[in-house]
Amino acid sequence: MRAFVVTGPRAYEVQDLPKPVAAPGEVVVDVERVGVCGTDVELFTGDMAYLHQGLTAYPLRPGHEWAGRVASVGPGVDAGWLGRRVMGDTMLGCGTCHRCARGRQHLCEQRDELGVRGPRPGALAEQVAVPATSLHTLPASVDATLGALAEPGGNALRAAQAAVRDQGERVLILGPGTIGLLTAMFARSLGADVHLMGATQSSLDFAGSLGFEHLWQQDALPDLPFDAVVDASTATQLPDLALDLVEPGGRVVYIGLAPEPSRIDTRTLALKDTTAVGVLSASPALDATIAAYADGSVDPRPLVRATVGLERVGAVLAGERRAGAGPGPKTHVDPCLIAT
Structure with missing residues (x-):
């Protein structure tokens, strides 16, 4: 599969990588849309605090605002997830500490943050592997653009x-x-x-x-x-x-x-x-955000100024605003969009 990888400060490649295999408790998702945000820019420039604190390191694959469809499930995961349209929580707690036990996995001291903190690669790729426990189902009225806006929307x-x-x-x-x-x-x-x-x-x-x-x-x-x-x-x-x-x-x-x-x-x-x-994290509000998008009480799609392929992500992170883009502040990525 193709994936966008930051290899160092302001250095990047679109690489051909092996497709992920769902480990126990995981699913593999065909990624349909990914949002680019300020955190991704800081990872790209090298300014992100986690890089200096040893909580993440190059090479890394960003992408934590995403939506897609479940392609495969690992051992111990309900097969009912197959084919389901989903988005996922960025914050992946250890599952055993007192914060996780209280439903505050987004504050877990040992948490991974998909594509941001820890070793888990993000969703700027054709596929991504994530824990099934992080998934939230998207109803038919929530398209890929809205699905990828659920994470910032929850915040x-x-x-x-x-x-x-x-x-x-x-x-x-x-x-x-x-x-x-x-x-x-x-x-x-x-x-x-x-x-x-x-x-x-x-x-x-x-x-x-x-x-x-x-x-x-x-x-x-x-x-x-x-x-x-x-x-x-x-x-x-x-x-x-x-x-x-x-x-x-x-x-x-x-x-x-x-x-x-x-x-x-x-x-x-x-x-x-x-x-x-x-306020840190969308985790406690993801379901309510998806519901607001589904019933139309909030429609943030005009915020997306352009949707690009993986080949353009580096330029976007470097500050490019392409001719013909809309006035909104957000850029989305379709990993299956091939540059022409």
Whole structure:
């Protein structure tokens, strides 16, 4: 099979590799679609913290936002999975520690993260082997594009749920990238009055095309009471700004990760009686995300600006935006798409 492999910082190959064989407890999936995200970019550039912490190493195969169809099952796996359309949880816990026992495998200290942390190759290939326990079934109304958006969507849904407590609450989201826009979509579906703050007019214009009306750059942000503020950016200074902007008694949600440590003033946190929530992983919200996509209450497909083959992944990771691509922030990969 063909697979995209990062061999070193900014070095890559599309390789011909043996097809995976399902080990006990595993399935092999024919991959239909894979999303490219900021984590993959950091693995490509060499900036990813896991590389420096010894938690992953080159050569590596990224790809943790995926959808496909089960092609084979290993020993001990129900044959009913065969032919089923699925996506999979990125976070693969050890299954035995106290966190896994409490259903928090995404926080397992010994976890693998498919294509990100540990030895498991990711889904940027024609096939991928994953534990059957990580699978989530996709209904017929959830196509491959939506299926590959379930993982980022689950992160965003958790952020929206942490931010929105009641209908009509005013929620400000910092950073209209993929996660920020997904969070805005879920917050809107929960009844929030959604505002977005972005650094560029083009990103705000795209948010406007999705039906969001309250769009601001920082220097024009109105003096309004925000019941919750979600930092979905990678800007080092915005976590502290989020705390400054939120109403006393409100909530700040941190889902964006800056490349360098950011700071907040905990005196402000205490004196404003603010609740701060951090979000790591889609795991607890994958089923709810798939259900929202299935019933049409959230449709993030406009976020995908282009779908490319494996041969174009390196250029995408290096920052290429191809002529003719749409205005959205997300690129998808079809591993079976052959370059012409």
